[in-house]
Amino acid sequence: MATEFDVFKSFPEKDSDWTEEHWKYLVEYLIDTDMVKYKELASLVLGHLNPSQVGTSVASKKTFQSHYPPRKCWEAVRQWHFDQTGKCADCGTRLELQADHIIPREELGDDADYVGNLTLRCRRCNVIKRPSHKHGGKTYLTAEAALMWILFTKKPSTYQEFYHLCREYGMTMASVRFEEAWAMAKWLEREGRYSIDKDSKY
Numbered sequence: 001m002a003t004e005f006d007v008f009k010s011f012p013e014k015d016s017d018w019t020e021e022h023w024k025y026l027v028e029y030l031i032d033t034d035m036v037k038y039k040e041l042a043s044l045v046l047g048h049l050n051p052s053q054v055g056t057s058v059a060s061k062k063t064f065q066s067h068y069p070p071r072k073c074w075e076a077v078r079q080w081h082f083d084q085t086g087k088c089a090d091c092g093t094r095l096e097l098q099a100d101h102i103i104p105r106e107e108l109g110d111d112a113d114y115v116g117n118l119t120l121r122c123r124r125c126n127v128i129k130r131p132s133h134k135h136g137g138k139t140y141l142t143a144e145a146a147l148m149w150i151l152f153t154k155k156p157s158t159y160q161e162f163y164h165l166c167r168e169y170g171m172t173m174a175s176v177r178f179e180e181a182w183a184m185a186k187w188l189e190r191e192g193r194y195s196i197d198k199d200s201k202y
């Protein structure tokens with residue numbers, strides 16, 4: 001465990017500075033330490049490649065339906081969906097795509113809801129451009145992924161340290177989410193795979 005920790009310590013502080021080699025190491029680490037199996041990784045990735053509900057969520061909104069004759073909305077949305085690049089407009093990923101406004105609803109209100117004003121953006125890029133997430137972007141990852149990234153690569157030995165790292169990496173959510181994520185440390189400690197200091201709050 002000590003050597004693994006030392007390796008991550010030599011990696012760039014911010015995950016956004018990690019190269020493919022660093023990520024490859026992390027994936028191999030998760031496999032080698034039996035946290036996940038290749039099959040599970042593949043299954044998760046395949047699930048997130050599927051653009052599920054990208055079109056159907058749009059077509060189900062009344063503001064979009066109002067532009068079309070009854071039951072014709074899906075046809076227009078489907079065509080829009082097929083015409084897209086299949087990649088996030090901001091970061092280029094094919095994972096976790098969502099339909100997102102080009103000119104935001106904050107500016108146009110309901111008038112923003114027409115297919116010509118939609119593009120594909122990944123879940124992370126969609127979230128971090130909202131004003132409420134102005135601290136987003138310090139970490140490349142979605143918040144839920146960043147919590148585990150901190151746990152596995154920084155290996156905080158107390159909950160307090162974990163909490164501070166989460167805040168440092170720009171996560172603004174309620175601390176109950178950090179406490180929830182800290183369960184992973186507790187579970188792994190019970191298996192002898194994680195060290196939690198005695199002065200840890202949890």
Ligand SMILES: [Zn+2]
Nearest residue numbers: 088091122125
């Ligand atoms: Zn993106």
